[in-house]
Amino acid sequence: MIRTSIYRVLSFASIAALSLAQGAPKPEMSPRPQELTPAERAVLQGPEFERRLAESYLADSDIEPKLGPVEREALTKVMQFLSAEQLDEALAELATLATPDSNAVYDFTVGNLCYQKERGEDAAKAYQIAVAKFPKYRRAWANLGQVQYRAGDFRAARRAFARVIELGGGDAVLYGLLGVCHARCADDIAAESAFRMASLLAPETLDWKMGLAESLFRQRRFADAAALFRSMTDQRPERADLWKFEGEAQAMLGESARAVECFEMVGRLGGANAATCNNLGDLYASQQLYDLAVTSYLAALRVDPKARTDRALRAAKFLCANGALLETRALVDGVEQHRSDLGAGEKKDILNLRASIAVAQGSSEAEASALQQLVELDPLDGSSLILLGRYHERTGNVEQAVFQFERAAGVAAFEAQAKLSHGQLLVRQGKYQDALPLLRRAVELQPKEAWQKYLEQVEGASRQR
Numbered sequence: 001m002i003r004t005s006i007y008r009v010l011s012f013a014s015i016a017a018l019s020l021a022q023g024a025p026k027p028e029m030s031p032r033p034q035e036l037t038p039a040e041r042a043v044l045q046g047p048e049f050e051r052r053l054a055e056s057y058l059a060d061s062d063i064e065p066k067l068g069p070v071e072r073e074a075l076t077k078v079m080q081f082l083s084a085e086q087l088d089e090a091l092a093e094l095a096t097l098a099t100p101d102s103n104a105v106y107d108f109t110v111g112n113l114c115y116q117k118e119r120g121e122d123a124a125k126a127y128q129i130a131v132a133k134f135p136k137y138r139r140a141w142a143n144l145g146q147v148q149y150r151a152g153d154f155r156a157a158r159r160a161f162a163r164v165i166e167l168g169g170g171d172a173v174l175y176g177l178l179g180v181c182h183a184r185c186a187d188d189i190a191a192e193s194a195f196r197m198a199s200l201l202a203p204e205t206l207d208w209k210m211g212l213a214e215s216l217f218r219q220r221r222f223a224d225a226a227a228l229f230r231s232m233t234d235q236r237p238e239r240a241d242l243w244k245f246e247g248e249a250q251a252m253l254g255e256s257a258r259a260v261e262c263f264e265m266v267g268r269l270g271g272a273n274a275a276t277c278n279n280l281g282d283l284y285a286s287q288q289l290y291d292l293a294v295t296s297y298l299a300a301l302r303v304d305p306k307a308r309t310d311r312a313l314r315a316a317k318f319l320c321a322n323g324a325l326l327e328t329r330a331l332v333d334g335v336e337q338h339r340s341d342l343g344a345g346e347k348k349d350i351l352n353l354r355a356s357i358a359v360a361q362g363s364s365e366a367e368a369s370a371l372q373q374l375v376e377l378d379p380l381d382g383s384s385l386i387l388l389g390r391y392h393e394r395t396g397n398v399e400q401a402v403f404q405f406e407r408a409a410g411v412a413a414f415e416a417q418a419k420l421s422h423g424q425l426l427v428r429q430g431k432y433q434d435a436l437p438l439l440r441r442a443v444e445l446q447p448k449e450a451w452q453k454y455l456e457q458v459e460g461a462s463r464q465r
Contacts, residue, residue: 065137138168172202179208183214206236229246281295313350319331325357358370389422
């Protein structure tokens with residue numbers, strides 16, 4: 001099956017609460033009559049029904065090759081081998097019977113024996129010969145589809161299954177397999193139709209309903225998918241996978257409260273994985289429940305030691321931007337605790353977050369420590385070099401500040417910003433003439449209006465001195 005995650009409508013719960021507050025009566029469905037209605041009873045009457053009833057007494061010879069007396073006798077010997085479970089002997093006997101001009105039943109039987117012996121390719125060839133000889137051979141088409149399905153040839157299998165239906169066959173299993181084939185071929189509309197038929201014929205089988213719900217989900221019909229998944233969780237509340245799928249559909253609808261309930265149930269049933277924990281974290285973060293979000297993101301790293309950290313680090317940036325500094329630090333600390341093999345990019349993200357936390361909390365030493373580690377990790381990190389230079393300027397170490405700005409200017413992508421920062425430092429020292437070449441170079445590299453106005457102000461101040 002295809003699986004497969006968070007998008008807003010007025011919830012049914014809100015509507016229900018409003019109705020109750022206003023004292024509005026609940027709508028009820030009219031009770032269904034126990035006896036058949038006249039229209040329903042008419043289906044079982046009339047000339048068409050009488051014709052079908054009469055035809056049901058006749059053998060359906062159109063979908064089975066006829067065997068003559070000689071052919072039937074030859075096949076009896078094969079059946080004796082089969083009853084004694086002597087498959088090789090039965091195949092050897094059939095090898096003398098199945099010729100290009102022989103009855104298709106022989107080829108069909110060869111296919112069945114090869115299928116039974118797990119020789120799928122040989123079975124498919126035998127079934128193909130059988131349907132070439134007798135194109136309406138329904139059982140051969142059905143078995144050919146099953147062999148192709150097992151081999152993963154879903155396009156061929158769905159053609160075979162469709163042929164069975166054209167010939168008047170098809171039960172719940174066949175429609176279900178056809179639905180899987182359509183889904184694997186990315187034809188979700190056809191998959192929906194097939195799964196609906198399978199569910200109609202076997203309403204107690206959840207697999208077909210699940211396939212139907214997934215096809216609806218992939219068509220972005222989230223309301224229909226969520227309703228169907230919810231009916232299944234009501235029916236089988238012990239299945240974590242059903243809660244997971246409903247949670248994803250509810251999240252796509254923007255029904256955060258129900259989605260949280262679903263993902264929490266997944267965890268209680270022992271079915272949590274990195275994806276469900278991260279989804280739960282996203283939902284809590286969107287509701288500003290940052291402490292619960294951190295717990296969920298870290299749970300994702302705990303339940304799957306191979307889970308990537310990018311989701312947690314992206315969430316940490318979101319928390320930091322929203323002022324949740326304590327939660328950001330807890331999440332960053334947890335990532336480092338659960339992952340000792342962080343890559344260079346992940347380490348840079350963590351150090352940048354620590355520097356941002358330090359700046360927001362006014363902790364200069366922590367800021368400087370994080371920036372220094374960033375520069376040691378990546379000497380060409382121009383952004384960190386500039387920030388480190390500004391830190392040294394604030395703390396009165398001008399010489400070290402100039403040194404960091406000059407290092408940053410050596411990185412092409414940051415030269416303009418570094419020249420501007422260096423020039424501003426000199427302006428604040430009253431060294432206008434020394435600052436002008438740096439500022440002009442910055443404007444030359446990035447002709448921003450604000451920078452140009454600043455340059456003109458410094459030039460004016462320089463002429464007045």
